Amino acid sequence: MGEIRFMKGNEALAEAAIRAGMQGYFGYPITPQSEIVEYLAMQEPNHDYVLVHAESEVASINMLYGGAGAGSRVMTTTSSPGFSLMQEGVSYIACAELPCVIANISRGGPGLGTIQASQGDYFQAVKGGGHGDYNLIVLAPNSVQEMVDHTIMAFELADKYNTPALILTDGAIGQMMEKVVLPEPIEYKPNKPWATTGKTKDRERNYITSLYIKSEDMEQKNFKLQAKYKEIKENEVRFESYKIDDAEIIIVSYGVSSRTSKKVVDLAREKGIKVGLLRPITLWPFPTEEIARLSKLDSTKFFLSVEMSVGQMVEDVKLNVEGRKPVYMYGRTGGIMMTPEEILEYAVKKYEEG
Amino acid sequence: MREGYEVVYKRPKSLIETRMHYCPGCFHGTVHKLLMEVLDEMEIVEKTIGVCPVGCSVFAYDYMNVDMQEAAHGRAAAVATAISRLHPDKYVFSYQGDGDLAAIGTAETIHACNRGENIVFIFINNGIYGMTGGQMAPTTLKGQITTTSPHGRDPINAGMPLKMSEIVSGFDGVAYVERVSCNTAGNARKTKKALEKAMKISEQKIGTSFIEVISNCPSGWKCTPVQSLDWIKDEQIPYFPLGVIKEPGK
Numbered sequence: 001m002g003e004i005r006f007m008k009g010n011e012a013l014a015e016a017a018i019r020a021g022m023q024g025y026f027g028y029p030i031t032p033q034s035e036i037v038e039y040l041a042m043q044e045p046n047h048d049y050v051l052v053h054a055e056s057e058v059a060s061i062n063m064l065y066g067g068a069g070a071g072s073r074v075m076t077t078t079s080s081p082g083f084s085l086m087q088e089g090v091s092y093i094a095c096a097e098l099p100c101v102i103a104n105i106s107r108g109g110p111g112l113g114t115i116q117a118s119q120g121d122y123f124q125a126v127k128g129g130g131h132g133d134y135n136l137i138v139l140a141p142n143s144v145q146e147m148v149d150h151t152i153m154a155f156e157l158a159d160k161y162n163t164p165a166l167i168l169t170d171g172a173i174g175q176m177m178e179k180v181v182l183p184e185p186i187e188y189k190p191n192k193p194w195a196t197t198g199k200t201k202d203r204e205r206n207y208i209t210s211l212y213i214k215s216e217d218m219e220q221k222n223f224k225l226q227a228k229y230k231e232i233k234e235n236e237v238r239f240e241s242y243k244i245d246d247a248e249i250i251i252v253s254y255g256v257s258s259r260t261s262k263k264v265v266d267l268a269r270e271k272g273i274k275v276g277l278l279r280p281i282t283l284w285p286f287p288t289e290e291i292a293r294l295s296k297l298d299s300t301k302f303f304l305s306v307e308m309s310v311g312q313m314v315e316d317v318k319l320n321v322e323g324r325k326p327v328y329m330y331g332r333t334g335g336i337m338m339t340p341e342e343i344l345e346y347a348v349k350k351y352e353e354g
Numbered sequence: 355m356r357e358g359y360e361v362v363y364k365r366p367k368s369l370i371e372t373r374m375h376y377c378p379g380c381f382h383g384t385v386h387k388l389l390m391e392v393l394d395e396m397e398i399v400e401k402t403i404g405v406c407p408v409g410c411s412v413f414a415y416d417y418m419n420v421d422m423q424e425a426a427h428g429r430a431a432a433v434a435t436a437i438s439r440l441h442p443d444k445y446v447f448s449y450q451g452d453g454d455l456a457a458i459g460t461a462e463t464i465h466a467c468n469r470g471e472n473i474v475f476i477f478i479n480n481g482i483y484g485m486t487g488g489q490m491a492p493t494t495l496k497g498q499i500t501t502t503s504p505h506g507r508d509p510i511n512a513g514m515p516l517k518m519s520e521i522v523s524g525f526d527g528v529a530y531v532e533r534v535s536c537n538t539a540g541n542a543r544k545t546k547k548a549l550e551k552a553m554k555i556s557e558q559k560i561g562t563s564f565i566e567v568i569s570n571c572p573s574g575w576k577c578t579p580v581q582s583l584d585w586i587k588d589e590q591i592p593y594f595p596l597g598v599i600k601e602p603g604k
Contacts, residue, residue, distance in 0.1 A: 058432075062429035066434060074440075198400050198421055205420055209415065
């Protein structure tokens with residue numbers, strides 16, 4: 001049994017990174033994730049990690065590149081506009097196949113937007129975000145406990161596949177306080193023979209690059225990346241199902257919206273309407289097969305994507321339903337938290353329309 | 355090798371034996387060689403990690419037999435910061451051109467220097483974007499013709515050329531700043547001495563070193579290598595004077 005604490009989501013993420021053996025943190029303040037850099041700055045004297053308060057998110061993502069390339073377990077965190085600034089660097093990191101962890105505690109946009117919670121960065125997170133053909137492993141915690149669990153998982157997955165792992169959650173999960181169970185600290189020993197740690201006599205030089213100037217080389221690199229992504233899709237899909245077996249209405253929802261959606265399931269069932277929830281835990285790889293499976297069941301009447309955006313994840317739901325069943329979307333933006341009642345009202349309306 | 359002869363000017367051990375992509379007359383090859391000579395002579399190859407930029411020297415890792423990282427355009431200072439912080443016992447150098455270090459990467463350069471990161475910056479200032487075909491750089495001289503200043507750099511539109519060495523020498527975190535060139539054999543020897551001094555300062559962990567190398571670009575300047583040396587002497591050095599700008603204890 002680990003240590004039990006009452007923590008903010010952002011602080012829990014930071015504490016989990018320390019316990020995961022993080023060796024370097026590079027960050028820049030932005031609401032609603034600033035508690036992460038503040039917590040790590042406060043804790044720095046008690047631990048061995050390096051912390052640099054970077055001059056911008058552009059700098060912090062490139063520090064992440066340097067630190068990951070030099071073989072260390074490293075992390076940066078930000079919120080939506082900052083994540084936009086990082087995209088060039090993320091693309092480089094993905095191409096150079098450097099393991100590292102990025103967290104986006106997202107807020108409402110577009111533009112400077114609002115500091116309130118949002119899920120409007122889904123496309124940016126799961127479709128690459130920067131230039132070129134790449135994907136990130138994207139984890140979507142929906143509780144303070146999962147901020148801890150997913151942070152540790154993100155470091156492990158990043159190292160397993162030599163790829164950046166993104167924690168995509170929202171300002172609500174980042175700011176809320178809940179009970180958490182913290183694991184024992186991991187004694188992390190890097191085993192990265194490819195890293196730039198100084199060329200010893202017994203090996204050739206190591207170099208980190210994302211440059212493949214010959215067309216044939218670039219295509220081979222893309223084949224290699226795609227083979228890795230295929231392996232990740234086969235092995236790392238994670239989701240949670242709630243009252244899904246006999247459901248006529250399948251809500252698909254992640255992050256803070258999935259908590260509201262769970263309540264919708266219970267309220268609907270009190271009214272005798274069979275609603276179930278599919279919560280993707282990995283947004284990439286997406287639970288494609290599970291959605292396809294559910295769409296083939298006679299009992300399934302329709303899907304309802306619930307997300308704090310104008311409809312982003314709904315496109316991936318539709319892609320996997322492949323027209324077998326109707327797919328609807330309910331969402332609010334601007335940081336407005338949906339109530340279970342308004343979602344239920346929408347679901348019932350669609351249900352009664354048949 | 356003929357009997358009784360000794361090679362006194364040779365390829366340093368850590369300069370990889372391959373055909374360089376640099377244009378004839380370009381200083382990159384010279385500076386690469388000098389840097390590798392310094393690492394070999396100081397016996398610090400195993401303790402050195404380099405960062406190369408986007409620009410003509412993007413392939414520096416093909417020539418330098420040390421661990422290296424190729425950074426995004428302008429971000430070498432940030433990449434080098436992380437490497438240096440996580441490997442404080444290593445020598446970290448950042449090899450960058452003027453477009454990279456002084457235009458797109460100005461913020462990273464300034465802040466890394468201001469933090470006093472233990473990095474040796476090797477700043478190749480040839481007043482032009484070589485790799486993209488000769489466009490105006492922040493260090494292009496007043497009146498200098500480039501493909502994006504075809505009527506000559508006009509300070510009204512483009513400002514005056516940035517003096518990065520003077521700028522960074524104002525930061526407490528910066529220990530050593532020297533401007534050198536390789537336009538003569540004597541100046542090339544001074545460049546090597548400056549690189550060696552910077553590496554020794556890095557060992558002492560007393561702040562950032564910044565070596566600006568006034569360089570040429572015969573292809574971009576559309577002249578012969580010999581003419582490029584005259585341009586350096588007559589035009590560049592008067593605006594970017596050579597010498598020590600800042601050093602420890604002074």
